[in-house]
Amino acid sequence: MTTGAMISTLSTERGLTLWPSVTTCALLFTLALAPWWMGCADAIGEFYLTAAVGMAILSSGATLATEPSAIWRGDKTAIWLICGFLVMGAIAVLHLFLVTSSLQAVVAPGVTNWIQKLPTASPLEALPKTVDWQASSRIGLNAGGSMQFAVRLMLAACVTMIVCTHHNTARLLRMLAILSAVVGTAVAVFGLAQHIGSHDGLLYWRIPVEGGLGFGPFINRNHYPFFLNLSLGLTVGLLLDRLERSRMSWHAAASDPVLAWLVAAIGLMSASLIVCVSRGGLLSGFLSIAIVCMLRFRVHAASRGILAAVLIALVVVTLLIWVGFDLQASRLNMLAQADRYQSDGRWYLWQAAFRSVPEFLWFGSGGETYRHWETIYPVGDVQWNGSDAISLRADNEFLDVLNEYGLFGLAGILLVSGAVTFQIWRSSREDGLAAGASMGLLAVLLHSTVDFGLRVPSTGLLAVVVAALLCSRRTPKASRRSLQRSGVTRQQPSSASSSESSQRPIFRRSANLIIAIAMIVLSITAIRVRRRYFDAEQARLSARQQLSDFAYPDAIVSMQRAVAATPEDVFMRTELIRIAEYVSDRARNDEERRSAIAMILQHSEILRRLCPITWRPYAWIAQYDDSLDPASRLAWARAAKRLHPTQPDLSFLVGRLEAEQNGLRSALPHWRDSLASSLKHTDQILTLVGDNLPARDFVDDLMPNDPVVTLTVAERVEGDTRRQLLERTQALLVEPKRTNRRFEPGELYELRSRTLSGLGRDDEAIAMIRRAINEDPTKADWRLLMAQWCVEQDRLDEAVREIRIVLRMQPDNRSAKTLQLEVAALKADVSRSSARDGRESAD
Numbered sequence: 001m002t003t004g005a006m007i008s009t010l011s012t013e014r015g016l017t018l019w020p021s022v023t024t025c026a027l028l029f030t031l032a033l034a035p036w037w038m039g040c041a042d043a044i045g046e047f048y049l050t051a052a053v054g055m056a057i058l059s060s061g062a063t064l065a066t067e068p069s070a071i072w073r074g075d076k077t078a079i080w081l082i083c084g085f086l087v088m089g090a091i092a093v094l095h096l097f098l099v100t101s102s103l104q105a106v107v108a109p110g111v112t113n114w115i116q117k118l119p120t121a122s123p124l125e126a127l128p129k130t131v132d133w134q135a136s137s138r139i140g141l142n143a144g145g146s147m148q149f150a151v152r153l154m155l156a157a158c159v160t161m162i163v164c165t166h167h168n169t170a171r172l173l174r175m176l177a178i179l180s181a182v183v184g185t186a187v188a189v190f191g192l193a194q195h196i197g198s199h200d201g202l203l204y205w206r207i208p209v210e211g212g213l214g215f216g217p218f219i220n221r222n223h224y225p226f227f228l229n230l231s232l233g234l235t236v237g238l239l240l241d242r243l244e245r246s247r248m249s250w251h252a253a254a255s256d257p258v259l260a261w262l263v264a265a266i267g268l269m270s271a272s273l274i275v276c277v278s279r280g281g282l283l284s285g286f287l288s289i290a291i292v293c294m295l296r297f298r299v300h301a302a303s304r305g306i307l308a309a310v311l312i313a314l315v316v317v318t319l320l321i322w323v324g325f326d327l328q329a330s331r332l333n334m335l336a337q338a339d340r341y342q343s344d345g346r347w348y349l350w351q352a353a354f355r356s357v358p359e360f361l362w363f364g365s366g367g368e369t370y371r372h373w374e375t376i377y378p379v380g381d382v383q384w385n386g387s388d389a390i391s392l393r394a395d396n397e398f399l400d401v402l403n404e405y406g407l408f409g410l411a412g413i414l415l416v417s418g419a420v421t422f423q424i425w426r427s428s429r430e431d432g433l434a435a436g437a438s439m440g441l442l443a444v445l446l447h448s449t450v451d452f453g454l455r456v457p458s459t460g461l462l463a464v465v466v467a468a469l470l471c472s473r474r475t476p477k478a479s480r481r482s483l484q485r486s487g488v489t490r491q492q493p494s495s496a497s498s499s500e501s502s503q504r505p506i507f508r509r510s511a512n513l514i515i516a517i518a519m520i521v522l523s524i525t526a527i528r529v530r531r532r533y534f535d536a537e538q539a540r541l542s543a544r545q546q547l548s549d550f551a552y553p554d555a556i557v558s559m560q561r562a563v564a565a566t567p568e569d570v571f572m573r574t575e576l577i578r579i580a581e582y583v584s585d586r587a588r589n590d591e592e593r594r595s596a597i598a599m600i601l602q603h604s605e606i607l608r609r610l611c612p613i614t615w616r617p618y619a620w621i622a623q624y625d626d627s628l629d630p631a632s633r634l635a636w637a638r639a640a641k642r643l644h645p646t647q648p649d650l651s652f653l654v655g656r657l658e659a660e661q662n663g664l665r666s667a668l669p670h671w672r673d674s675l676a677s678s679l680k681h682t683d684q685i686l687t688l689v690g691d692n693l694p695a696r697d698f699v700d701d702l703m704p705n706d707p708v709v710t711l712t713v714a715e716r717v718e719g720d721t722r723r724q725l726l727e728r729t730q731a732l733l734v735e736p737k738r739t740n741r742r743f744e745p746g747e748l749y750e751l752r753s754r755t756l757s758g759l760g761r762d763d764e765a766i767a768m769i770r771r772a773i774n775e776d777p778t779k780a781d782w783r784l785l786m787a788q789w790c791v792e793q794d795r796l797d798e799a800v801r802e803i804r805i806v807l808r809m810q811p812d813n814r815s816a817k818t819l820q821l822e823v824a825a826l827k828a829d830v831s832r833s834s835a836r837d838g839r840e841s842a843d
Contacts, residue, residue, distance in 0.1 A: 023063070023162060024172060026056035031176070031465065032183050034458030035227050038203065039218050043530075043537035046457050050530040053155060053461065054523040060162035061523070065516035074164030078471035080419035082157050087412030089153035091405045095140035095366050096147055108139035110359030115612050118639045119632075133568040134609040135366070142611045144568030145367025145404075151529050152457070154522045156464045161519065163468035173433055173469045177234040180462075184231025185265040188272035191216030191224065195275055196323060215276040218456070225273055225281020226453030229443035230462050232269045232285060237436015238262055239308060244432050263308060267315025274316070275323060280450040281443075288442035292435050295428040346395045346450060351379040353394040353403045364406035365613075368570070370394055372613040373403065375644040393452040400452060420445060423470045434473060437466050536562040536572050543579060552583045552592075556599070563603070573607045574616060581620070597624050615643035619650060622657075630661055641670070648678035652685070664692055668701045676704035679712055686716060695721040699728055705739050707732040707751055714758060726758045746775035750782055762793055780806045784816055791823060796830070799823050 030052035037045040104111055115136055135141045166172055194216065198205045203214050215221040239262040246256070273285055355377035356365055365373070374391050394400040398417075402410045424442050427434040444463050447453065454460045543558035559576040566572050577600050584596035601624055604617035622628070622636035634657045641650045655670035671685045689702065698721050703710050707729045714725035732739050733752045743751075749772035757765035769786045773779065783802045790799035800823055806816040 023056050023059040024166070024175070026052060026059060027159075027162075027465065028175060028179055030056070031458075031462055032179055034461060035183065035187055036217050039223060039227065039456040039458040041219060041223075041456050041458075043533040047527075047530040047534035049457050049461065050155065050526050053159065054527045057155070057158045057162060057519050057523040060165070061516040061519035064165065064512050064519070067512070071167070072165060073169055073472040074160075074468070075471060077419040077423045078160065078164045078468060080415055081467060081471055082160050084412045084414075084416030084419065085153045085157040085160065087415065088401065088405060088409050089150045089157065091363055091409045091412065092146040092150035092153065092367060094363060095138055096143050096150075097139075098137045099139055101137075104137070104139060107362050108360055108365075110356065110365060111135060111139065111141060113359060114141070117642070118608075118612060118618070119635050135612055136609065138366075139363050140360075140366025140369070141372075141613055142366040142369050142570060144566070144570060144610065145369065147367070147529070147568065148533075149367040149404075151526045152460070155526050156460070158519050158522055159461065159464050160468040160471075161515070163465055164472040166472070169469055169472045173437065173473070176465065176469065177238050177433055177436065180231040180234040181238055181262070181265050184228060184235060184269050187216055187228065187231070188269045191272045192268070192275060192319070192323060215278075216272070220453075221276045222278045222281060222451045223453040223456050223459065224276050225278045225285060226444055226447060226451075226456065226459040227462065228269055228273055229281065229285040229288070229447070230440035230459070230466060232266065232273070233288070233436045233438070233440025233443060234433075234466070235262060235265050235269065235436070236289060236439055237433045239266065239432070240435055241432030243308065259308070263311045264315060267312050267319065270312065271316045271319035271323070274320065280447050284443040284446035288439045288446060291442065292424075292428045292439045295425075296435055348379040349374065349391055349394045350396060350399055352377050353396070353399040357402060357406075360406055362406045362408060364402070364404045364409055366611075367404055368392075369611070369613065370400055370403050372611070372615075372643070375615065375646070376613065376642075378646045393455065395451050397448040397452055397454060417445060417448075419471065420467050423467070427470050427473070430473070434470060437470050441466055441470070532565045533569070536565040536569065539565065540572065540575055543575075547579060547582065552586070555579055556583060556596075568610065570607060570611050570614060573603055573610070574614075577603050577607070577616070577620060584624075600624050613643055615640045615647070615650070618643065619653070622653070630657070633657060634661055641673075645673065646677045648674045648680050651677065652681040655685075656688070659688065664689070665701075672702055672704050675702070675709050675713075676706055679709065682713065682716070686713070695719070695724050699724045703728065705732060706741055707739060707755075708741060711751060711755060711758075722758070726755055729755045730759070744776070746772035746779065746782070748772075749775065750779075753785075757789065762789060765789060766793065766795075778809070780809050780813065780816075784813075784819065787816075787819055787823075791819070791826065796823055796827055800827075 030049060033052075034040055034049055037048075040046045040049040099107075101112070133143050135143065140146050163169065163172070194202075194205065203209055203217065203219065209219050213219075213221050215224045218224040218227070239259065242256075242258060242262070270285075273282055352374045353370065356369075356373045359365075371390050371392050374394075394403060398410065398413055401413045405412075420441055424438040424445075428438045429435075441463065444454065444459075454463060539558045539562035543555040543562065546552075546555040546558060556576075556579060559572075559579050562572045563569075563576050580596045580599045580603075584593050584600065587593035587596060600620055604620040604624075607614065608617040608621075618636050618640035622633050622640060625633070625636075628636070634654070637650070637654045637657055641647070641654045644650055651670045651674035655667035655674065658670060659667035667688075671681075671689075674681050675685065685702075689698070693702070699710075703713065703725065710725050710729040710732065714722050714729060717725065730752070733748060733755065736743065736748060749768050753765045753768035753772060756762075756768060766786060766789050769782060769789070773782050773786065776782075783806050787799040787802040787806070790796070790802070799819075803816050803820045803823065806813055807820070810816065
């Protein structure tokens with residue numbers, strides 16, 4: 001049977017036609033294309049997605065306004081769902097309104113507190129009108145981020161409304177399941193092909209992904225399972241529906257071509273889910289399938305289910321062998337190592353999410369502000385926090401909403417998740433399609449506790465549609481009870497519901513018109529907003545290209561267009577300042593440089609007013625404003641460091657300014673922070689300190705409790721300071737709990753061996769490096785270091801053994817080859833010396 005025949009067979013079961021309404025066509029077409037452009041996660045893709053969804057909402061709104069009545073097919077959970085979206089959207093909208101200072105002090109005291117803690121600059125009248133988005137008179141710290149969140153949630157509420165008033169939700173769910181089976185299989189095949197033929201750092205074999213974490217068409221391997229688990233669940237629903245509807249015996253089911261296609265599709269999706277190595281996605285997907293299958297387990301259908309599971313497992317194993325996937329060599333081996341999760345970075349992100357909540361308890365600190373709190377309140381390993389790779393989210397949807405939208409926002413997302421959870425529990429025991437949709441939604445709900453894939457527009461849209469379809473499938477209580485007693489799966493009616501005649505319109509004509517107008521206005525507003533961001537992103541990409549072509553003035557003009565299109569957007573303004581900074585460093589004359597610096601200062605002040613807790617504008621003002629006196633420059637730099645205390649460049653800058661203003665001693669704490677975060681400025685700090693500190697003060701006041709830092713510095717200094725640094729390193733390594741440093745396997749022993757060698761305890765150093773090699777035998781550098789020490793101790797046989805192992809691992813290692821020649825010469829000298837001594841003894 002061909003693919004087209006299979007789709008036709010699945011579509012025409014129960015009398016369904018292939019001619020959906022305009023709204024249905026727009027919605028299904030959008031869902032089919034949504035994942036392919038990076039999940040529509042960038043401004044360009046999200047604009048096209050919003051435009052398509054807007055067309056569906058406009059069509060539905062026009063129908064609702066012209067029809068004499070509307071049939072509401074949703075139950076109470078659908079109302080909860082819409083209310084949850086509206087509550088979160090309303091909180092985000094509240095962040096856009098100006099409030100009095102007295103009201104702000106009551107509902108959002110953190111806004112006033114943070115603005116008062118930080119320095120001020122030019123008066124508001126001297127700045128452009130774009131400062132109308134400033135945070136000082138609002139209950140949030142980033143009105144632009146809240147506005148985007150509100151637009152997305154209002155669209156989600158509208159999509160739920162049009163699904164719950166659809167004339168035949170059973171038909172729409174079946175069509176969506178078929179579409180998801182096709183699209184999910186295509187995405188899985190694409191992901192596997194790209195994984196084999198390229199690597200995870202590229203999308204479409206040519207687009208680099210920052211961090212190298214992409215998979216398939218998604219820019220993050222942890223976001224890929226959100227979409228795929230929904231598609232996988234709906235495909236499993238088709239399989240369950242066909243098995244239960246046909247009542248085939250297991251041997252008849254094995255010869256059914258439609259079942260064969262479904263088994264192959266499920267196997268492909270499951271294999272790609274494993275290959276993407278998202279631990280949360282894999283666990284949530286298979287756990288949700290297991291839970292729903294347990295809820296609907298029936299003995300008489302067990303043989304067919306077991307046969308399908310065995311066939312799917314065979315497909316998955318075959319694909320994994322063909323791909324060459326090694327489970328032990330992947331991140332998935334951590335699933336069996338519970339202790340490894342104690343050092344997982346998510347714990348730090350979750351702790352940081354709670355830090356700002358008391359100051360913004362009711363309504364949160366505003367959209368897109370978590371990324372700033374994560375730097376303001378660093379938790380755990382300072383090296384991890386000091387990285388420039390800022391975490392955009394808390395890797396937990398609930399904590400993220402609590403952080404940015406407060407307790408009221410948390411109530412909204414709990415209302416949504418509660419409605420979805422209740423509907424999953426109820427629908428899991430209904431027909432196969434409902435059970436499959438429940439699997440997908442349960443997987444997304446579970447995965448949302450450890451990641452934020454629902455923020456990817458394509459996944460969020462699909463999840464909202466599936467949830468709304470489940471909430472609009474009415475099942476009379478008597479029918480459900482008889483279904484459970486008899487073990488027979490309820491059959492959905494072929495057209496509108498069988499109880500349609502008993503349903504009455506819940507809206508009056510005037511209410512229909514009001515709702516329709518609201519939907520139309522919201523869809524047009526959303527399209528207009530996303531169009532602005534589309535234009536800004538196009539201008540930003542153009543500026544990047546012009547920058548690479550050395551057309552600096554044109555790049556500045558393009559970025560100014562981007563900022564003009566989205567004056568409330570912090571990211572675009574930051575990009576403009578970065579480009580101006582790049583141009584100022586490469587200016588051909590003083591006039592160009594002055595113009596670029598003036599632009600940096602002006603937009604830094606605007607950026608500071610748009611979002612007062614972003615650290616970059618304070619650093620730019622401290623660096624480029626020549627009108628500042630030394631004390632003011634130091635104040636701005638301190639403000640920047642307060643907002644990002646683990647940023648090594650900031651700590652070094654503040655230390656240098658402190659040394660100029662208040663002397664060397666006042667700079668030491670800041671330079672210690674810089675060294676704790678990164679070794680980038682080690683040489684500069686050592687040059688500035690020079691010989692002005694006694695050895696004890698150097699170790700106690702400048703060095704952090706980090707053995708890597710103390711050992712690195714010890715290898716660059718001499719005399720008593722070196723000895724005390726090595727002793728401090730040894731003490732820290734003996735008691736590793738005194739440091740926040742996270743050690744990889746063998747790294748602790750390797751550091752101890754270098755320390756012992758520096759202290760002249762060579763035999764102990766060799767014994768310790770051997771322990772390090774035993775923990776991680778793949779480290780060729782460690783083996784080479786041991787060989788060098790063995791040569792120094794005249795243990796040539798041990799050195800030869802380690803050199804041979806290194807050359808087997810790395811045949812082209814020049815250092816190993818050089819050392820091999822040196823050892824060979826030494827052994828030859830030993831042989832000649834032994835022969836000479838033998839002749840002298842004979843004489």
